[in-house]
Amino acid sequence: MQMIEMILSPLLALIIGIFFLGLSRKIMARIQWRYGPPITQPVIDVIRLFSQKSVSHGKLFNLGIIFSLAGSLVLVLFLPLAQICPLSGSGGMLVILYMMLLAPLGIALSGGESANPNTSIGISRKFILALGYEVPLLLILLALMTHYKTISIVHIVSIQQNTGWAFVSLPLLLSGIAYVLILPAILGIRPFEVVQASQEISSGPMAEYGGPFLALATIQHALSLFIGIALFVNLFLGGAGNLLIFFLKMLVVFVLVLFVNAALPRLRIEQAVKYLWRWPTLLAFIGMIIVLIVRR
Amino acid sequence: MSLELLLIIAFGGAIVTYLLGKISCRIREGFAVLISLSLVVMIACLYGENGTESIYFHFLGLPLIMRTNMLSWFFAMAVSALGALSVIFSLNYMKNRERTDFYYLMLLMVNASMLGIIFSGDLISFFIFWEMMSWSTFLLISYNRGPAVAAGLKYIIMSIIGSMAMLVGVLSLYATYETLNMATLAELIGSASSGYLLFLLIIFSIAFAIKNALMPLHTWLPAAYAEAPTPFNGVLSGMLTRMGMYGFLLIMYVIVGATRALNLGSGLFKFHYILAWLGAITIVIPTFIAILQDDAKKLLAWSAVGQGGYMIVGIAVGTNLGLSGGIFHTLNHAIYIVLLFMCVGAIQYRTGGERDLNSLGGFIKKMPFTFIGTLLGISGLVGIPLTNGFVSKWLIYKTLILEGYPFLAFAALIGTWGCILYCYKFIHHIFLGQLPGKYQNVQKAPFSMLLPMIILSFAILFFGILPGIPLKIIDTIGTSFGFKSMNVTIWGIASETGTLNTINIFAAVLIVSIIAWLMLKIGPKAVSVAQEDTYAAGAAIPKDKYHYTVDFYNPLYRMITPYLKDFIDAFYMKFAHWIQSLCNGTRRVYTGYVGNYVMYIVLFLALLIFIRLKWSL
Incomplete structure (x- = not known):
């Protein structure tokens, strides 16, 4: 049974992630009064990319992208998708937090070997942005773990299914709001689209990828989109009893985030970090104190 | 014996x-x-x-x-x-x-x-x-x-x-x-x-x-x-x-x-609690100072200050998990920091003592073994799963969260995220990016340097995948201090509030990496190109050194530099200076003239006589 889950959960993540990519292009197009590409366009792109030529800058250039994709795929195994969670008892939230590092680190190592200035700028921005949103994110996650007295994400989900969503429970309300405020930064979309900023630094870390490399990078991007939203659904919207509800919850969150993406322009990296370290951090900090008071 | x-x-x-x-x-x-x-x-x-x-x-x-x-x-x-x-x-x-x-x-x-x-x-x-x-x-x-x-x-x-x-x-x-x-x-x-x-x-x-x-x-x-x-x-x-x-x-x-x-002590002012807070401060501030450093050894030095904070937090919390985490982190930190210093040493040996990060770069092709050592070293330092640093940090975080010290846990975790920034800077500036022209003929490190590095790299993975071996010994130390024994297995810790199983993680990472590798193999083989052959949207990239390696995290530097002067060091130096001028003043008393010394003696005696007469002691 566990073996089937092991195969099923990354596959599901992949399908949902790619579907979201297609959906985002369609919705963005409609918001901008365009017709937009068919929803299956990313699938077609990935298949096409696998047959195209590419360049490589060395061993680490190849390994880094594998490392990054592997990191995202393993991370999916730690996330509960409705009731499916193949690696529930192997380290909990702390491993998830660390696994979230692997994907950007892999891309950074890979991109670092190509001596491309755009890549360098993108990587530098990615790490600064990550430091920016990790400050509130860690406060939020710690508030959650302290409140539920567990470091296992499966427990957090099951407690919420018994007692109601964390987002609407009073002690965690502020943390939930802070999470919503930083969600676009975690997903790397506008107004926090500083890393890939295609008009500025020609896709940043992606600049040197082509062919199969770009295909893997796209798959990784889809997975990270999936992970960002699934984490929020699990932690604050109570996960789900079955896959359909889980998917619907994810879809609602994603569409709402897309509206933000469509409405706001891109910030500069300093502005982004200043924003992240101001309001979301303040809310998360107060949320944490409330949790501590309730716990006493 | x-x-x-x-x-x-x-x-x-x-x-x-x-x-x-x-x-x-x-x-x-x-x-x-x-x-x-x-x-x-x-x-x-x-x-x-x-x-x-x-x-x-x-x-x-x-x-x-x-x-x-x-x-x-x-x-x-x-x-x-x-x-x-x-x-x-x-x-x-x-x-x-x-x-x-x-x-x-x-x-x-x-x-x-x-x-x-x-x-x-x-x-x-x-x-x-x-x-x-x-x-x-x-x-x-x-x-x-x-x-x-x-x-x-x-x-x-x-x-x-x-x-x-x-x-x-x-x-x-x-x-x-x-x-x-x-x-x-x-x-x-x-x-x-x-x-x-x-x-x-x-x-x-x-x-x-x-x-x-x-x-x-x-x-x-x-x-x-x-x-x-x-x-x-x-x-x-x-x-x-x-x-x-x-x-x-x-x-x-x-x-x-x-x-x-x-x-x-009482309440929040318990001795061990204050010690833990000092440890937490020691994690956060040096980590951010390390990001600013451009000297490879200074960067590692500040990082070592910061990592010392984890050990103090671990032992100061006073639980069996925290204590084990603190002791284990001492060992782990020793392994990877020695490895990283050796890598810097190898680079210095081959480049004639260069340790300025901004003048290095692109050594991955010239010194591949040193690169692998550095990669494993920084993985341990960051605490990437399956390296030793992860296990000890996991123990410390877990105990901090479950004992209800979320702010200490926050300091520890944010230290790790800062750590990624300087670790990437370290490896990127030395091994990735462009190779300066003058280092075109750099040789591999000699065997007597590689051997210790290989042993230490192996130790990082070994303790990361099978942490149970050192943890058993540490558990014995903990029980000898009167703490409850942890449920140590060969691959980690088993408990009700969250288990760690490194073997599972290892297997999953291995299988998934192979899948990802196969996916890359499906497509046509990539053409190997020179490093300079990059896409720059029509702009010409200077051949020798592009300037984005210098001031790598520039936007961040501008934000944090004003807050990160070493005020404490400045204060100590000021104090030392003050003491020095005080001593200089005292030295003037010793003029070297016998007449003056006689005068001091006479004055002192006069003072004694005066006191004697005045109060008739």
């Missing part, structure tokens, strides 16, 4: 090495390696032994006692193994330099005195070995004259302040209990008042906090690490600085005892 013999070999070996150096360099080097390796073997044979022996009875009327148990074995093993690797690494690095005899003498002397500290069974021998260690370290830090002397002076002054504080503590213990035997003290101290215990802990903590570079007593470390000879950096950062950790364990959990040490 007698401990006395062990110490005689350690110290005697150092002196014989020095004398052999007068005959031939080859013999000296061979003998130094032999001595350090035989120490490793001898200490490994001590595994599981518990015992004490008196080696000398009449030092100021006190017996000098040596003792061994699991705690000493653990630290001694780390000291001797890392010491041996550092000696092997030195062979090539120190070749053709001046005063090498003296270098080897001092290196082996530092190792020997650390072993002395670890095996001491009473506080007087502990103090003696502690001083020997401080002085020989001072001589090694100042080995490369120039700025190194200033760094060494800073170190030795702070070290002396620490030892004096410790001496006060030792004397006060002797005055109260008339013994300095640790085992006896641990029994007698039960009757002490909590005020006295607090005094003891604080006075000893000053000494150990200086050695362990706990903020605000860290200021000696960055300069000392940056200026010391690089092979010695391994010993210095790996174990010598962590003698402070050993000291903390000794005073808190061996002498004062866990139950008493964890109940001093």
